[in-house]
Amino acid sequence: MSNEFGQYLRKRREELLKGSPDFTVRKVAGRLGIQPSYVSKVERCEVPPPSEATILRWAEELGEDPDVLLALAGKVSAELRDVIVKRPKVFAQLLRELKDAPDHALLRVVREVRDGKW
Amino acid sequence: MIELSDDSLVFSFPEVHASAKLEINLQRTLRIPDDDGLYPLPPGLGEFPLQHVDDFAERVPKAWIEHGGVMFPMYQSEAMWIYFHASYDDEREVSYPFAVKIATGKINAVTGKEWAFGLSRREQDYVVPPEQPWLDGYCVKKGEIRQFVAMPLGSGYSAEEQLTGKAEHGGLQIVAYPMKREVYERRFPKCERRRGNVMYSMQEKSEDMFSQVCEPSMALAPGGRMKQEIYDDPYEYTDWDLGHCSRCFVHITNSMVWHSITGKNPPTTPPTSEEYTRAGLPWFNWYDDHNQVLQGSDKLAGMKSVAELGKEKGDVPLPENESVDPHNIVQLRNGLKPGQVREWKQPLLM
Known part of the structure; x- marks a missing residue:
């Protein structure tokens, strides 16, 4: 409890x-x-x-x-659970990599728009 | 790098300069009448919603995944203009300059030539924000453009199809080059009287399936005539950092299939020009007396507008194309506020 x-x-x-x-x-x-x-x-x-x-x-x-x-309360929202369950490998890896990073380094994750072959 | 933030593409070059950031968003607007009249600038009705194509890899054509980039939905009854907002550097009291090439279906919107890497100065094939705040269409002659409107790729109306005879690419292609760091710092020294760090924020803001629905790819085509000046590059060609550039392929999908791809509703249909004008809402004119104006491209001027081509084909591509007489015209001259988007948005302070 x-x-x-x-x-x-x-x-x-x-x-x-x-x-x-x-x-x-x-x-x-x-x-x-x-x-x-x-x-x-x-x-x-x-x-x-x-x-x-x-x-x-x-x-x-x-x-x-x-x-x-x-x-x-020791819980994770159903919404976040769904996010992780959909791509468990990626999110588990991401969380492990970021778990010890300081807060100021975690303020924002920037996602780059991917450029491909035109 | 390019980041998608609040429906804007943010091009940033921290390796060049901390202030080298350019926000580009695609504004929804009215489809001006395609009746050979010359119209003022229509308003901005908010950004088109942008999504990474990778997020819907199962439901978009394979070519889109190959191209990468982002996508947005567009109705045939609406049009688009491109808004450039270079980040404002308060220490130097200027916005960082960029050279930006825009193409539709890999046809350059300033010259009408096919897509090529680099920048051409002899026949300028790019625009220069912040001097050029907006681009509404194809540069057909001095002080005049033809509006960017959407037509299905393969229907023969797009600039790409008219100029190459092929319907291969569709969409919109953007590449941005920043000014070289040393040139920027030399041309725009820090202002001694202001030492604050306040910056204007960057808004701070399955193929099987398709075979059953309809052609999802849209292409941009020349619509009605509009008064807009495309400005000559006020800098030297060597001022641009050709070693650093970022590019983005923007795919355009029919609004009717947007929901089947993303599960999200597209924006509601915009008003017609006639409805907007009847409501007394403003149109705009903007001139910058300090800049030279490009002459326009003969290739682009040789294109037929959607209405002209529809007439030749015996199609009715524009069911609502009544002429209007805009009477509420806001005159904008030099000295736009940073982030001014035909009055729909104010800049935010960080």
Whole structure:
């Protein structure tokens, strides 16, 4: 179970609550369409992270990057999974090659337009 | 190298100079009436969507994969113009100069000659951005072009077919040469009063299947007459870095088959010239008093427009070709803003 995920959600919600009363556990749960007790349990890491669809809604609610929240929950989005599964060899090789590169070197992958035989 | 970014081709030459970047995009526009009238410049209606041909290797003709490059969809009812945006170097307060050759079906759009490597200065076969911000068609005479319009490859209308008698290549071919670094730095020294690093951003922006659908390849053909000046190269021939160039083959597909290739819808059909003019929307005239104007090509002037050729063949290639009388004409003179595209886009600051 990922403690980091629940703790991150709670910290972020409480920061937002300082600026707006709309971010109580009850109100956030209402907008997410889940029980307040479930929100509390997720934030306290008493239950495993929810489904991908719920995490995506949660990310939108808190203004967070969905890929970051999914990663904290130990998940990869279905969209990214599909990308990798379609060309596993290429993407596995690419990720392995880039895994230790510093962030500033990973800001953008440039793809060259291929020139052929005219 | 050439990168595809936000539907623009970005030619960059970091090995020559950090500022040697040229963005080229292909603007959708109205098909001006092909009625022998001389029309002002039509607007830019946004970029054609570009895709790497390699991404759809299973669904495009084999020749396209052999050529490499990119592709876009085009309706017969629309036209295209080419927008050049050389990156603006704030330290020198100029845009980096390039020599750019444009061909359709491997017929040079400035001279009408068949594709050749290098640059020709005696009979200039290229345009020079930023002095030349746009190219809307074939340079048929001084101050006049014939608009780039799309017709199916093999139908006999294209510049390639009219001038070579063959329908081999279609599409659009672009090659860009940057100015030599030392020439650029000598001609355009840094401005002492500005030391910032602000730069204008570059927009910051199966064959079996085809046999069952229709001919996917489109070719560019000469459409209506338009007022546009193609400028003489204001630099020396030796200023161009012929050792560095990048080229791109741009394939054009019928909009009707774009979805079957890419799974994406093509843009909606553009308005006709008559609808656009009736709505009071602007047309444009642009002149640069500081530059010499090329005389135009006799070969290109000898081509027949789509309407003329259709009449001879007994075809009706242009169902909507009503003459119009543009009354809202915006006069643009020297001093275009960097990135000005007939008013549809503003430059962004990084």
